[in-house]
Amino acid sequence: xxxxxxxCGVLVVLGLILLALVAxxxxxKLVRLGQQTDSAWAQVQTDYQRRMDLIPNLVATxxxxxxxEKSTLTQITEARASVGKVNxxxxxxxxxxxQLAAFxxxxxxxxxxxxxxxxxxxxxxxxxxxxxxxxxxxxxxxxENRIAVARRDFNDAVQKYDTAIKSFPAVWYAAAMGFHEKPxxxxxxxxxxAPKVQFDFNKAAAxxxxx
Amino acid sequence: xxxxxxxxxxxxxxxxxxxxxxxxxxAMPAQYFNDYAHVVPQATVxxxxxxxxxFERTTxxxxxxxxxxxxxxxxxxxDYAVRVFRAWKVGEKDKNNGAVLFVFxxxxxxxxxxxxxxxxxxxxxxxxxxxxxxxxxxFKTGDYGGGLxxxxxxxxxxxQHEYKGTGTTVYASHAGHNQNWSTIIFVVIxxxxxxxxxxxxxxxxxxxxxxxxxxxxxxxxxxxxxxSSSGFMGGGGSTGGGGAGSSW
Numbered sequence: 001x002x003x004x005x006x007x008c009g010v011l012v013v014l015g016l017i018l019l020a021l022v023a024x025x026x027x028x029k030l031v032r033l034g035q036q037t038d039s040a041w042a043q044v045q046t047d048y049q050r051r052m053d054l055i056p057n058l059v060a061t062x063x064x065x066x067x068x069e070k071s072t073l074t075q076i077t078e079a080r081a082s083v084g085k086v087n088x089x090x091x092x093x094x095x096x097x098x099q100l101a102a103f104x105x106x107x108x109x110x111x112x113x114x115x116x117x118x119x120x121x122x123x124x125x126x127x128x129x130x131x132x133x134x135x136x137x138x139x140x141x142x143x144e145n146r147i148a149v150a151r152r153d154f155n156d157a158v159q160k161y162d163t164a165i166k167s168f169p170a171v172w173y174a175a176a177m178g179f180h181e182k183p184x185x186x187x188x189x190x191x192x193x194a195p196k197v198q199f200d201f202n203k204a205a206a207x208x209x210x211x
Numbered sequence: 212x213x214x215x216x217x218x219x220x221x222x223x224x225x226x227x228x229x230x231x232x233x234x235x236x237x238a239m240p241a242q243y244f245n246d247y248a249h250v251v252p253q254a255t256v257x258x259x260x261x262x263x264x265x266f267e268r269t270t271x272x273x274x275x276x277x278x279x280x281x282x283x284x285x286x287x288x289x290d291y292a293v294r295v296f297r298a299w300k301v302g303e304k305d306k307n308n309g310a311v312l313f314v315f316x317x318x319x320x321x322x323x324x325x326x327x328x329x330x331x332x333x334x335x336x337x338x339x340x341x342x343x344x345x346x347x348x349x350f351k352t353g354d355y356g357g358g359l360x361x362x363x364x365x366x367x368x369x370x371q372h373e374y375k376g377t378g379t380t381v382y383a384s385h386a387g388h389n390q391n392w393s394t395i396i397f398v399v400i401x402x403x404x405x406x407x408x409x410x411x412x413x414x415x416x417x418x419x420x421x422x423x424x425x426x427x428x429x430x431x432x433x434x435x436x437x438x439s440s441s442g443f444m445g446g447g448g449s450t451g452g453g454g455a456g457s458s459w
Contacts (some may be wrong), residue, residue, distance in 0.1 A: 043451065121397045134343075135336040138455045149452035189266030 026170055030179050037182055040150070041094060048083075048107055054143060055080050055114075058136050062117065065127040072113075072120050079110040097183035104185055109159040116139065135209040153176040157185045235283035239299045240275060243267075244363075245445045248280045249314040255356040259363050264380060264441065266367055271308060271376040272329065273301050273446060274297055276359060278314040287316070292324040293452050301450020303325040303381070307407070308374050309448040312362060313456075316355075322456030323366065330453045332370045341365045341455035350459045382444035438454065 059073055082105045094100065118137070121128055161182050167172035174180075236245075246256050263274050277295075279281035284291040292313050302309025307328035314321045323338040345365045349358030377384075 047451075134339065138336045138339035139334070140340075141289075142455055143291075145452040145454075147291055148290070149450075151449075189312060 013097050025180065027177065030164055030170060030177070031160075032176060033157070033164050034179065037094075037154070037157040037161050040154040043149070044154050047143060047150045051110070051114075051140070051143045052080060052083065054136065054139055057142065060116075061125065061130075062116040062121065065124055068124065068127070069120055072117050076110070076114045078116055079106075079113040082106050085111050089196075095180055095182055099183070100183045134154075151185050158182045158184050183201055217380070218273075218443065219325075233283070233285060234294075236295055236298045237277070237279065237283075237428075239443075239445055240277055241442050242273070244276045244359075246278045246313075248278045248353040249360060250278060252356050255360060258350055258358065262363065262367070264443075267380045268378055269376045270317035270371055271303060271306065271386050273303070273309040273443070273448065274363070274370070274383070275299070275309070275311045275313060276314070276363060276442060277302055278316065278355075278359075280315070281317045282315040282320065288315070288318075288320050288456055289308050289321045289324075289452065291452055292322045292454070293454075296324045296326070296450045300445035300447045300449070302328060304447030306374060306397055307450070309445070309450070309452070310366060310370065312359075312366065314359075319350075320458050321350075322455065323454045324450055325414040325424040326448045326450045327453070328448070329370055329373060330451075332373045333366065333454070335453060335455045336371055339457070342455065347459045380440045380444075382447040385444055403434045418433075 055076060059076060062068055063070075063073055086103050086106045118140075119135070128134055164170055165179045165181065170179075242260050244251075244256055244260040255260045259276065263276070267273050282288060282291060286294075292311070295313070296309070296311050299311070300309075301311055307326040307327040310333060312321065312328050313322045313324065323333070323340055323342060325338065339360055346358040346362040349355070349361060
């Protein structure tokens, strides 16, 4: 009889320890998911910055071509300047959907200005085939790919985080512990679809091969 | 191990299928140079495969070539390449030093997808130069073997000084690790059963059922490394969309 009572006591203590472990694990999970959104966001910013850094070089190369349409270049320079004006300081603004939308808006204007430029360049065969431009094109294309990947990773991370803080039992304590819902990028704004320009170097391959 | 690997691949495949409709993420290739479209002469395949395997031994970089007849996705090739690369986890986990050259013969498209850790050695412009000027001229004349030899050589030349290898491959060391794991699991289960028996001894005298757990570990896992230690296995690397490609 006494042995069974001791056994029950041990079980209760073990149960409490287990409960505490679950609570700590739940908290740690939220911290981990929150940090994953931060690092995914850092990658998004790195990739956008990379694009910002490419632009002066691109503009210089293109404007070197004789009689290149100045209006396209002006649009790019203006769009780049307006991205710089968006006051976006990482973490604090990340919880504000309006600020994220403003950032996204400015970046997508730059995206569409860049893709317009690449369309215009098609009319300048000499520029299009210059080694300098080919290199820039590859870099720009790669950067757009990275941006697309980073945005998707960021959305995935935020989705996991948001799901976690809205799930039981975290929904009870998440807000009290300072975990708040974070906004995503919109699924298909200009920035994600517009720059998907395929830089086919020969016209023949521009039409997809038949299955 | 093989069955487990297949199951994981099947899982990935099902997941991607559910999420993206018609897209198919191919299984992780078994070799470094994989010609599923049968366009490269056997001798070239074997030679480049050995070269790439040696390259992982000496530099740690995992460079894989995968040639398929068709791309089984509606996405663009750069998008698809990211997802396939991530599913295969090419490159070491802490270095992300992997690169995959994808070729889709019927689509006449190729793409070099570069892991985070090789972006410095293989920037997009270099990838573009490799696909455009090293590989494409050969592909245009139908010389796939020549194009891929030139392409592989260019990729290896660009990345050879980036990291130092360990003298072995992920595949070879993984076989050993798995064995260690099965040993550890066996010991943990064994000790757990012993402990349980010890704890329950006071409560119940009938402990016959507990003994049945003892047979579990069984060391059935011991045989799987008996094959050759030659082959490719992803090391846990990832990519952020770096690289470039061409059409021909």
